[in-house]
Amino acid sequence: MQLIEFKSLHKKFKEDLILENINFSINKGEIVGIIGPNGIGKSTTLSLITGLSKASEGQVIYYDEKDFKKKLGYVPQSNALYDNLTGFDNLSFYYDILGVKGNKKEIINKIGKYLDIEKHLDKKVSKYSGGMKRKLDIAAALLNNPEILIMDEPTAGLDIVTRNSIASLIKDLNKEGKTVIFTSHYVSEMKNLCDKIILLKDKKIIFQGSIKELNNEYPEIKSIEEIYLYLYS
Numbered sequence: 001m002q003l004i005e006f007k008s009l010h011k012k013f014k015e016d017l018i019l020e021n022i023n024f025s026i027n028k029g030e031i032v033g034i035i036g037p038n039g040i041g042k043s044t045t046l047s048l049i050t051g052l053s054k055a056s057e058g059q060v061i062y063y064d065e066k067d068f069k070k071k072l073g074y075v076p077q078s079n080a081l082y083d084n085l086t087g088f089d090n091l092s093f094y095y096d097i098l099g100v101k102g103n104k105k106e107i108i109n110k111i112g113k114y115l116d117i118e119k120h121l122d123k124k125v126s127k128y129s130g131g132m133k134r135k136l137d138i139a140a141a142l143l144n145n146p147e148i149l150i151m152d153e154p155t156a157g158l159d160i161v162t163r164n165s166i167a168s169l170i171k172d173l174n175k176e177g178k179t180v181i182f183t184s185h186y187v188s189e190m191k192n193l194c195d196k197i198i199l200l201k202d203k204k205i206i207f208q209g210s211i212k213e214l215n216n217e218y219p220e221i222k223s224i225e226e227i228y229l230y231l232y233s
Contacts, residue, residue, distance in 0.1 A: 001028040002063045003148065003179060004049060009058035011044055018044050020203040022058070026181060026196075031174050033194040034183045037232055040200045042183035043077055046152050049181065050074055073146030077153050079133050080140070083126040087117065087136050090125060094140040111139045115169070131162035138169070149173060151182035155189065167193055187228040199231065206231060 004026040011019040019041050026032050034042045047053035048060055050072060062068045081090050091108045100107065112118035115135045125133060134154060141149060151170075155163040167189055170180050184190070190197050191211055199207040199214075207214060211224060221227045 002026070003028050005061040005063070006048070007059045007061060009048070009055045009060065011048065011053070012056040017203055022205060024198055024205060024208050026179065028179055029174070029177065030179055030195040031170060031193055032181045033190045033197045034181070034200065035185065035187055035190065035197055036200040037185055041203065042200060043152050045200070046150055046181070046183060050150060070144070071147040073141035073144065073149045075137050075141045075149070075151040075154055077156070079137055081125050081133060081136060084124060086124055087112070087121040087128070090136060091121070091139055091143065095143050098144045100143050107143065111142050115139050131158050131165070134158060134162070134166065138166070146178070148179045148181070151180070153183050153185070155184065155186060163189065187224055191224060201232065
């Protein structure tokens with residue numbers, strides 16, 4: 001079942017063209033990775049999906065349009081946290097903003113336990129490591145139990161252990177029925193994770209499909225990392 005479709009989409013910022021003639025669709029239950037170097041338009045693509053930004057031309061179509069934005073969870077590229085508050089108070093703030101229903105303490109502690117940060121929720125965020133801050137960002141995005149989780153470079157700048165932990169988390173959330181859309185410039189993360197990848201270059205999509213299909217398109221190149229370097233050299 002299709003959830004979202006980009007049709008002949010162009011995005012300009014003032015007079016600068018950021019994305020040109022973008023066409024792709026996202027299906028329910030997929031893990032979709034949007035890949036490319038920094039500054040290539042990945043974050044802009046996510047902002048168009050969430051409705052934080054509007055297309056200059058073309059359309060973003062939501063096939064289950066009723067309360068669509070209420071079904072979204074969004075993890076921004078930069079931490080959206082208050083360092084002078086505890087982890088619990090940060091989540092309490094977002095709980096209220098999102099209008100979540102239910103027992104606040106119970107829901108926050110349950111998500112904290114799920115992400116293995118429950119014992120740190122009484123500490124100020126200024127004491128958190130980078131990985132813990134990222135997990136708290138993800139916790140905030142999960143408060144309303146979204147059907148679609150959108151994550152902007154969730155593993156950027158993190159050590160490999162934390163990156164692997166977040167990759168495992170994405171798999172687990174997907175197994176629970178969530179559609180996950182995330183951006184990255186670590187192509188190696190996509191190998192065993194994504195149903196579909198979308199490669200952006202020079203304002204356009206240069207490939208979309210599975211990792212297997214990408215490998216089949218470049219059989220002479222040995223590894224996915226080498227394909228990535230070839231496409232972006």
